[in-house]
Amino acid sequence: MQTSPAHAAHHGDREIETLEEFDAVVSARGTLARYRVQSVDLTDRTRELLTTDTTQAVFLGCRMRAEAEAKLRAAGALVLPPVPGLPFDPYRSRLYRPDELFASLEKGYEATPDALAYDWFRRTTADGDIFASMLRAVHDDSMSDALDELLRTARVVGVMGGHAMARGTEQYRGAARLGRALARDGFTVATGGGPGAMEAANLGAYAAPYDDGMLDGACEVLAAAPSFAPSVTDWARAAFEVRTRWPKGNHSVGIPTWFYGHEPPNAFASHIAKYFANSTREDGLLARCNAGVVFLPGAAGTVQEIFDNATPNYYESRGEPTPMVLVDRAHWTEKLPAWPLLRSLARERSMDARIALVDRIEEAPEALKRLSD
Template sequence: MPTPPDRPRRAARAQEIESLAEFDRAVAEHGSLARCRVQAVDLTGRTDALLRLDTTDAVFLGCPMAPEAAARVRASGALVFPPVPGLPFDPYRGCPYTPDELFASLEEGYEATPDARAYGWFRRTTADGDVFASMLRAIHDDAVSDALDEVLDGCRVVGVMGGHAMARGTVEYAGAARLGRSLARAGYTVATGGGPGAMEAANLGAYAAPFADTMLDEALVPLAKAPSFRPSVTEWARAAFEVRARWPEGGASIGIPTWFYGHEPPNAFAAHIAKYFANAIREDGLLARSTAGVVFLPGAAGTVQEIFDNATPNYYESYGEPRPMVLVDRDHWTRELPAWPLLQSLARGRELESRIALVDRIEEAPEALARLGDGSR
């Protein structure tokens, strides 16, 4: 079908290259790098290819390369954004973080890890008001969003929201872990705010999903010896890595934390960690990517904010696909923090009414989520 004259044909998407293997494959298959976007790939060993191939309109983001290669690709029409020295993170990264990456050097104490050093850099540069640093933060967060979308392509994502104060060794923590396991076994991709407490518990549950039920019960025992990241993040994180070492290759899930709350460390049970500097982007992105619904466990101000942030697109029905919402713990959401009555008032007479549910027990959440999802299709 011909393109209407008032709607110009969209140019073909530029090829993204995010690893040396992808670079070599592009060279072998196309013999050209024209219009490619090469992101955070060390090209110091690919000088010959860079000197001979067409790089017209290509962009190289944070790719180390030999000086003669950089000069040649610039001269042939490419843009080269060189690596930024001295940073504890790569602003051009092409994939989410892993727990091993963020907690590298944990044996020397949490303060030595890339996660802690990135938080220190964030605090210093925010206080300085350095425009270059703010640009780097923005580039980093955009790269993380792009990487996260690639990981989640085609996934049925359920967000699990809840407070950071939920301690290991409690009935509530074990319940949140079983929730994460149930959701993962039902075929959902579990996504959380990536921090401690309820967030860690849900990621732990997804990690436990491929194993026998007894694995989770056994894993909760050593974790309970370090119930909180206070007073020692180091001991708290080490307990998690001990569990991962005993039961390697657990199920995958998503954690989306932020250095804005850098005093709260990321948890080690999310396989893919999309950590942001900007908390607003992080919170909106987590809810927007929870395409199969959101379960809200008991929490405080942050969780209340997330409830109504998520209710908004359901209230304005034209915003897109419905996002079922399940609130867990009737007493908490009707008496302690009465978000449910207000949510009901907003929903009355609108499509939102068929997309929300309040349950007493955490075990009821997966069934309620499935029921709302079936009703919204």
């Protein structure tokens, strides 16, 4: 997330993330000593770099002219230049936008930065390249930093659920209505950022500013490409058609991973924190859901998320337990009986008052409110 020049000094490590912040700091303070400049194009700021104190400054992935780079190094600054040939920027200072990850979609999904990053991920994990491993770690840490900046004051509700939920189904529409209701209640909706239930919740949040008929119209458009299989291209194009027809959607967050490369990100999350390491992504997603999590019917991934969230609630390692609402009694008591185990864990713990099982998705917002009181 990009910040304004006024926010530059707010970062704990005195980070500079935009050219505007750079100019403001140089003008107001006359020094870059001990600043961290992250992924800023400084090609046209050679004079400033040559004449400003840069003692112990760090420049991460910043483009600059050779004479400026030489001066910085000689003055004791650490310069980590952009890495050529990568389909992503490991030092990026903000989260992704859907149009960035799906750029070149007109040539097919295989040509997009999202698909190219997954191909790079597969190649480099297969050959065990330590440099590639470092780049993945740096990228993921940059994602976490940008996510923290974005959500610093937000009330975040997570919506978890499986990727198999098809567009055009009543379940999908229900998940979308849930996302819309949460957004209209003032929450920031956060999901795993993929298809199915995740996309539906992000779509609902996107639809919050519009009248109720917009969501019906959007679901009708999307139903023409019900799943990302067999064609991610057709699936994504339908989403961008919705965005074109209704361009002023509300914001929400998607936190997907290239670890599940078969599962593309959805285009309705306005801010996308995409990770290479799924474990970092899972923990980070749930940890940021400070106003609770709604768990829709899902399979192994959703079961894992239930208990990943239950563990810090059980031990109160993140403070007071946050609400957990499981939707669909039959699913969570019969098909995949996570609820009885969750109830057993919660017994005689403070989290017992923060868990609920509801039959219908429409009951979830009210259950969240009840558990938060």
